[in-house]
Amino acid sequence: MSGSKGTMLSLENITVSFDGFRALNALNLFIEVGELRCIIGPNGAGKTTMMDVITGKTRPDQGSAWFGQRIDLLRLSEPAIAQAGIGRKFQKPTVFGEQSVFANLELAMAGPKTVWKWLNVRITPAELDRIDEVLGQVGLQELRFAPAATLSHGQKQWLEIGMLLMQDPQFLLIDEPVAGMTPQEIERTAQLLLSLAGRHTLMVVEHDMEFVRSIARHVTVLHEGAVLAEGDMDAIQADSAVKQVYLGE
Amino acid sequence: MAESVVTDVAAALSADRGGRLLLLLLGAVAVFVPVLNVLPGDASFLHISGYTMTLTAKYMTYGMLALAVDLIWGYCGILSLGHGAFFALGGYAMGMYLMRQIGARGVYGNPLLPDFMVFLNWKELPWFWHGFQSFPYALAMVVLVPGLLALVFGFLAFRSRVSGVYLSIITQALTYALMLAFFRNDMGFGGNNGFTDFKDILGYDLQAEGTRVALFVCTALALMLSYALCRYVVASRAGRVIVAVRDAESRARFLGYRVEFYKLWVFVLSAILAGIAGALYVPQIGIINPSEFSPVNSIEIVIWVAIGGRGTLYGAVVGALLVNLAKTYLTGAFPSVWLYGLGALFIVVTLFLRHGVVGVIDQWRRFRLAGRAA
Numbered sequence: 001m002s003g004s005k006g007t008m009l010s011l012e013n014i015t016v017s018f019d020g021f022r023a024l025n026a027l028n029l030f031i032e033v034g035e036l037r038c039i040i041g042p043n044g045a046g047k048t049t050m051m052d053v054i055t056g057k058t059r060p061d062q063g064s065a066w067f068g069q070r071i072d073l074l075r076l077s078e079p080a081i082a083q084a085g086i087g088r089k090f091q092k093p094t095v096f097g098e099q100s101v102f103a104n105l106e107l108a109m110a111g112p113k114t115v116w117k118w119l120n121v122r123i124t125p126a127e128l129d130r131i132d133e134v135l136g137q138v139g140l141q142e143l144r145f146a147p148a149a150t151l152s153h154g155q156k157q158w159l160e161i162g163m164l165l166m167q168d169p170q171f172l173l174i175d176e177p178v179a180g181m182t183p184q185e186i187e188r189t190a191q192l193l194l195s196l197a198g199r200h201t202l203m204v205v206e207h208d209m210e211f212v213r214s215i216a217r218h219v220t221v222l223h224e225g226a227v228l229a230e231g232d233m234d235a236i237q238a239d240s241a242v243k244q245v246y247l248g249e
Numbered sequence: 250m251a252e253s254v255v256t257d258v259a260a261a262l263s264a265d266r267g268g269r270l271l272l273l274l275l276g277a278v279a280v281f282v283p284v285l286n287v288l289p290g291d292a293s294f295l296h297i298s299g300y301t302m303t304l305t306a307k308y309m310t311y312g313m314l315a316l317a318v319d320l321i322w323g324y325c326g327i328l329s330l331g332h333g334a335f336f337a338l339g340g341y342a343m344g345m346y347l348m349r350q351i352g353a354r355g356v357y358g359n360p361l362l363p364d365f366m367v368f369l370n371w372k373e374l375p376w377f378w379h380g381f382q383s384f385p386y387a388l389a390m391v392v393l394v395p396g397l398l399a400l401v402f403g404f405l406a407f408r409s410r411v412s413g414v415y416l417s418i419i420t421q422a423l424t425y426a427l428m429l430a431f432f433r434n435d436m437g438f439g440g441n442n443g444f445t446d447f448k449d450i451l452g453y454d455l456q457a458e459g460t461r462v463a464l465f466v467c468t469a470l471a472l473m474l475s476y477a478l479c480r481y482v483v484a485s486r487a488g489r490v491i492v493a494v495r496d497a498e499s500r501a502r503f504l505g506y507r508v509e510f511y512k513l514w515v516f517v518l519s520a521i522l523a524g525i526a527g528a529l530y531v532p533q534i535g536i537i538n539p540s541e542f543s544p545v546n547s548i549e550i551v552i553w554v555a556i557g558g559r560g561t562l563y564g565a566v567v568g569a570l571l572v573n574l575a576k577t578y579l580t581g582a583f584p585s586v587w588l589y590g591l592g593a594l595f596i597v598v599t600l601f602l603r604h605g606v607v608g609v610i611d612q613w614r615r616f617r618l619a620g621r622a623a
Contacts, residue, residue, distance in 0.1 A: 055503065082505035094500040096493040106486070107493055108504050115514045118487035120253060163504065 006033045006068070008171050008201040009054065014063030016049050016225075023049040024060065025225035031171075036197035038212045039205045040236075041222035042245065047205045048091075050222070051173050055088045056081045067171070083113075087164035091175040093156035097149030101140055101159055104148050105131045108163035130166065138162035138192065154185035161192065165200075172196065174204045178211050190214050258477050261484035267563040267607060268480055272473055278305065279469035283462040299461060306468045306533045308573050313472050313526035315553045315569035316562060320479050321519040322551065323560030324488065325512060326495030327412070330547050331420030332523050334427050335395035337541035339524025340531040341431075342394055344444035345378060346387030347455075347532060351448050364446075365439045375437045384451055388528075395524030396517050403516040407509040412498075421544050428542035443538025450532050461533070468529045472566070475522050479562050482518070491515055552591065556598045558605030567607055 009031040016024040024046045031037050041047055052058035053065060056078040065073040071084050096104050135141045138158040157177055164172055178186045193215055196202060206212050219236045221228040229239045236242055262268055282305055285297040314336050321327050353360040357367040361374055380386040406416055434440035453460040482488050493501045494508050502508045531537045557568020579587045602609055
């Protein structure tokens with residue numbers, strides 16, 4: 001998976017309009033295997049709509065969206081896209097509040113997930129190991145039996161990333177992971193995301209420029225539904241078009 | 250598979266104190282009520298009258314209905330305001346069998362047609378009445394009719410992602426539409442009179458003591474089995490998915506769960522339980538008519554569950570029992586205050602007792618334990 005370069009995601013000429021407003025305007029975006037890509041852009045630039053297209057929530061009016069070489073995302077339903085290996089982390093942490101951290105991860109496990117299979121199933125040692133491993137990755141070992149609702153905001157975000165990891169996704173979409181976090185939490189989140197890159201491909205949408213600078217290798221700027229600029233953080237910040245529309249200079 | 254289900258049920262119940270207590274209680278009721286009805290003489294203070302036994306049976310069918318609603322509402326978060334419809338359909342399926350059992354003993358003495366059809370001057374049995382002379386067929390219909398209705402209705406609703414208050418409203422509309430339909434004489438279900446004057450079931454006289462005891466025991470067993478089934482479902486991993494759908498539906502979907510199928514499955518299971526409850530209700534109460542479809546009935550079920558304690562299963566049964574006991578007493582003693590009392594109860598529970606009556610007991614127990622520890 002990692003090492004050998006290939007394209008993980010290709011969006012070509014994607015257009016989405018809502019009542020005449022073009023949320024995405026012939027967007028082209030390509031993400032390589034193992035990359036950690038940050039997406040920035042002002043409000044209304046189309047970031048969320050782009051994620052909606054990738055995860056099957058919104059169907060574009062035109063264009064094509066491919067996952068790897070073979071999977072046409074526009075033909076799959078949301079659960080099928082999740083099963084194919086794309087995990088999405090929402091802006092607001094959404095975890096199953098009444099259930100324990102452990103149970104949250106258990107439910108997030110990869111598998112067939114049909115009612116009949118899940119009705120009469122017991123957890124296997126391999127699955128237990130996997131849950132332990134992910135608990136370690138996101139640093140929630142001590143809280144495994146705590147109801148998810150009692151976690152702090154930052155811990156909920158990590159739990160949700162852990163839930164994505166349980167599915168062994170090839171590609172992770174992460175929407176504003178550090179919004180509302182304390183500086184310490186932001187730092188831990190940066191370490192977590194950096195540790196995931198390579199093994200997984202990540203797309204991070206974030207407003208916090210400090211944070212983006214601390215993790216980004218490659219940044220894409222969206223503006224009015226299309227790519228305005230792409231490159232490393234220094235190049236982006238030097239770009240005059242970007243300065244004009246986004247950095248407000 | 251069957252063996253592992255049994256061990257799973259046992260495991261689920263071992264973690265369910267309230268449920269064990271309820272099952273124990275129901276087991277005792279299943280034994281002692283019939284015994285005390287049959288053995289002591291009428292004058293003995295230990296004697297339980299036939300009326301009380303039937304009333305208890307009625308409460309138990311309501312308990313089953315409340316269980317069905319708690320499964321779908323308490324665990325899956327789908328507030329159905331139309332579960333009375335599934336109960337009534339199960340009841341009507343059983344009623345059709347009982348009507349066919351009357352045979353030539355009806356007022357008009359027609360061996361094939363129930364009285365109301367003769368009265369309407371019908372010459373032959375409508376096609377959907379065929380088969381109901383057979384008890385197994387009727388039992389199949391008790392399960393299939395509510396189940397299929399829930400399947401079709403739920404498929405359309407959940408696929409279109411109708412949820413929340415919109416779903417509640419259309420379930421209410423469903424039961425209202427069925428009530429209007431069943432009121433019509435030309436539907437072939439006895440119009441506003443419904444079915445009554447049943448004679449016997451499986452050849453046994455419905456008025457006979459033995460039959461009534463057998464029906465009572467069946468009802469208690471059905472409630473106990475339904476309870477064990479519901480507990481098994483909610484304790485399974487599928488049950489945790491159902492709760493997950495309730496708490497964060499979109500998250501469950503993005504984790505790869507076909508949320509609509511999970512909802513549909515619980516909805517159908519819940520409808521079938523309600524249908525079986527209805528089928529047990531009719532032969533003991535002796536009548537079924539379209540008022541069972543009345544929207545108010547369905548709302549009342551929700552109130553039982555809320556008062557007992559939503560999302561606990563045993564709380565639903567307790568709520569159904571408590572509210573109906575109060576109803577039986579109050580509608581007798583102060584007929585005019587009952588609805589106000591019910592309304593006030595609902596408001597108090599919603600505002601102050603989020604986990605219902607069993608929630609209060611639970612809190613009190615924890616409080617006492619904490620006191621002892623300190």
